[in-house]
Amino acid sequence: MSNKILAFVESKDGKFKNSAFEVVSEAKKLAGELGCEFDVLTIGSGVDSEAENLGAYGASKVLVVDLNELNGKSKFAGTQYSHPAFAKVIAETAVKQGANIILISGTGLGKEIAPRVAIKTDSAFCQDCVALHAEGGNIIATKPVYAGKSLINLKFNGDKVLITLRPNVFKPVKSGDAKASVEKLDTGSLNLTDKDFSSAVKEVVVSSEKLDVAEADIIVSGGRGLRGPENFNLVENLAGVLGAATGASRAVVDAGWRPHGEQVGQTGKTVSPSLYIAIGISGAIQHLAGMSSSKCIVAINKDKDAPIFQIADYGMVGDAFEIVPAFTDELKKVLGS
Amino acid sequence: MKIIVGVSLVPDSTTKVKIGADNKSIDENGVSYILNPYDEFAVEEALQLKEKNGGEVIAVSYGTDKAKEAIKKAFQMGAEKGVLIKAPSAEFDTYTAAKNLADYIKGQNPDLILFGKTSIDFDGLSVPAMVAEMIDYPCINVVVKLDINGNEITAEREIEGGKEIVVSNLPAVIGTQKGINNPRYPNLKSIMASKSKPIEEAAPTYNGNKYDVVEMKLPAAKAAGKIFSNGAADAAEVVRLLREEAKVI
Ligand SMILES: Cc1cc2nc3c(=O)[nH]c(=O)nc-3n(C[C@H](O)[C@H](O)[C@H](O)COP(=O)(O)OP(=O)(O)OC[C@H]3O[C@@H](n4cnc5c(N)ncnc54)[C@H](O)[C@@H]3O)c2cc1C
Ligand SMILES: Nc1ncnc2c1ncn2[C@@H]1O[C@H](COP(=O)(O)O)[C@@H](O)[C@H]1O
Numbered sequence: 089m090s091n092k093i094l095a096f097v098e099s100k101d102g103k104f105k106n107s108a109f110e111v112v113s114e115a116k117k118l119a120g121e122l123g124c125e126f127d128v129l130t131i132g133s134g135v136d137s138e139a140e141n142l143g144a145y146g147a148s149k150v151l152v153v154d155l156n157e158l159n160g161k162s163k164f165a166g167t168q169y170s171h172p173a174f175a176k177v178i179a180e181t182a183v184k185q186g187a188n189i190i191l192i193s194g195t196g197l198g199k200e201i202a203p204r205v206a207i208k209t210d211s212a213f214c215q216d217c218v219a220l221h222a223e224g225g226n227i228i229a230t231k232p233v234y235a236g237k238s239l240i241n242l243k244f245n246g247d248k249v250l251i252t253l254r255p256n257v258f259k260p261v262k263s264g265d266a267k268a269s270v271e272k273l274d275t276g277s278l279n280l281t282d283k284d285f286s287s288a289v290k291e292v293v294v295s296s297e298k299l300d301v302a303e304a305d306i307i308v309s310g311g312r313g314l315r316g317p318e319n320f321n322l323v324e325n326l327a328g329v330l331g332a333a334t335g336a337s338r339a340v341v342d343a344g345w346r347p348h349g350e351q352v353g354q355t356g357k358t359v360s361p362s363l364y365i366a367i368g369i370s371g372a373i374q375h376l377a378g379m380s381s382s383k384c385i386v387a388i389n390k391d392k393d394a395p396i397f398q399i400a401d402y403g404m405v406g407d408a409f410e411i412v413p414a415f416t417d418e419l420k421k422v423l424g425s
Numbered sequence: 426m427k428i429i430v431g432v433s434l435v436p437d438s439t440t441k442v443k444i445g446a447d448n449k450s451i452d453e454n455g456v457s458y459i460l461n462p463y464d465e466f467a468v469e470e471a472l473q474l475k476e477k478n479g480g481e482v483i484a485v486s487y488g489t490d491k492a493k494e495a496i497k498k499a500f501q502m503g504a505e506k507g508v509l510i511k512a513p514s515a516e517f518d519t520y521t522a523a524k525n526l527a528d529y530i531k532g533q534n535p536d537l538i539l540f541g542k543t544s545i546d547f548d549g550l551s552v553p554a555m556v557a558e559m560i561d562y563p564c565i566n567v568v569v570k571l572d573i574n575g576n577e578i579t580a581e582r583e584i585e586g587g588k589e590i591v592v593s594n595l596p597a598v599i600g601t602q603k604g605i606n607n608p609r610y611p612n613l614k615s616i617m618a619s620k621s622k623p624i625e626e627a628a629p630t631y632n633g634n635k636y637d638v639v640e641m642k643l644p645a646a647k648a649a650g651k652i653f654s655n656g657a658a659d660a661a662e663v664v665r666l667l668r669e670e671a672k673v674i
Binding site for chain 1: 550552557587641674
């Protein structure tokens with residue numbers, strides 16, 4: 089059979105998330121390798137003009153479902169959006185467009201809805217893919233397992249496939265300044281029933297105004313080597329100069345020095361920023377599991393045998409209380425802030 | 426309240442992964458196995474709800490005989506019933522696990538199904554929502570706070586940059602994330618009591634994978650980094666390298 093790809097991308101308040109450009113670019117690349125077409129789907133409001141601009145990433149058609157219209161069908165008052173309803177919209181649209189390959193960004197939202205879409209469309213499913221290519225007409229997806237300690241390549245049985253793409257891994261590629269055509273999808277045509285609104289998000293609470301580690305391009309993390317919560321101003325000052333997010337090891341989160349949302353690692357967040365600076369962190373295997381795919385790693389630790397140095401691109405052996413202020417000052421000089 | 430908890434057995438998180446002879450799975454020599462850490466949160470949440478509202482907690486695993494260890498750990502924590510759905514081999518994918526669990530759960534009509542958010546072996550992050558879809562239940566995963574009032578659910582789930590407040594109704598599937606509770610350590614009494622609890626066995630209903638692993642490999646080794654030992658005196662040089670060599674600032 090001939091293939092067709094549907095790429096689901098997220099928009100919020102009329103704007104696309106970064107992950108949207110990554111997914112569209114990857115859909116374009118895969119479509120090229122398979123010699124097939126792809127459509128883009130988004131659910132949002134006031135997103136039409138931005139949707140046109142996805143043409144720059146190679147999209148020719150963007151299907152838009154109006155979020156307010158969709159929410160109007162929810163049985164819960166005050167629905168901002170509903171995961172199962174999103175899943176239904178994606179599954180129905182894939183069937184309507186004759187798409188057998190679905191790509192979804194592996195964000196908190198994407199990972200929640202994708203397993204449902206996989207069952208609804210009877211697709212083979214890979215969550216959290218980090219590399220994708222076609223080989224003799226078959227899709228091969230690479231996925232980290234055992235907390236990133238190894239990778240597996242998967243081949244799918246059957247021609248229906250659904251894959252979520254880990255954010256921040258695939259590169260957005262602008263291919264020109266073409267405009268995509270935008271087509272509104274009528275929610276009336278999507279067979280939605282009460283059952284599709286079995287849960288609803290009533291509120292999204294932003295944990296703080298601070299940048300989250302999961303979204304940051306630069307992260308400065310502190311560990312037990314900083315001796316106490318009062319010394320995290322070292323981490324915060326450095327992060328401030330770099331416009332970075334602050335992260336933490338589990339040891340300091342468990343000790344109550346830092347909030348859980350900052351924890352990087354196996355039981356915290358998985359991150360792959362372009363620069364990760366680890367201060368007073370030993371580099372236990374569970375910490376590495378969350379950050380070893382960072383593009384550049386700087387470690388500051390007084391123990392030259394600390395495991396963190398084995399994966400560091402640049403390591404500074406010595407006392408963080410001396411090094412970090414000097415490092416911050418040097419950065420201020422070159423960054424001019 | 427009838428609560429079913431899905432439990433899986435996984436390699437200890439400190440395991441050093443070596444690739445097995447088949448190039449598709451890990452070398453199991455010397456690997457020790459534990460109850461998936463996220464499932465401990467699920468078992469704990471189930472026990473707390475039972476202690477509050479009455480009812481029973483049933484631990485269910487799809488796997489080979491080895492998976493009984495996961496059920497035993499749930500027994501030690503305080504689950505009263507355990508069921509092993511017997512997998513014909515250890516090579517099954519998330520879909521197959523979800524399908525067998527769903528088929529078993531369907532006949533049970535539980536009020537609540539608790540899972541961990543993900544199993545730390547394959548990091549599937551799929552079974553809870555897949556099972557929910559198969560049995561037509563609502564599902565909220567990555568939950569850090571759960572309130573149940575009558576049949577109304579309010580849950581907080583963790584997302585990048587914050588939390589979603591999600592509402593739903595029982596019966597439902599919930600996936601637990603670290604932060605929701607502090608799993609109890611089994612005490613001597615509960616460990617002794619767990620020894621006489623039988624594990625029921627159920628026949629599998631589905632066998633057949635939706636994908637095949639064609640290769641397992643280790644992440645590309647990093648080139649050795651540059652290590653500096655003059656403390657603060659090296660700061661300027663490292664900043665220069667970050668700018669000119671690594672080009673990340
Ligand atoms: C199931 C499980 C899951 C886990 N999940 C996670 C996770 O998600 N994330 C995580 O981080 N951990 C996790 N851990 C914990 C992990 O094993 C480590 O215990 C933890 O990462 C250690 O944190 P740390 O590096 O801050 O502390 P330590 O290991 O105590 O290291 C402190 C470091 O600071 C250095 N130091 C001390 N003083 C100074 C100084 N003045 N200047 C510079 N350096 C100094 C020391 O040399 C040492 O290397 C998990 C563990 C388990 C069992
Ligand atoms: N084989 C299994 N048997 C029982 N429960 C499972 C099994 N596999 C996964 N689960 C449950 O589903 C959760 C998520 O697993 P996964 O989707 O595989 O990452 C786990 O934390 C378990 O609670």
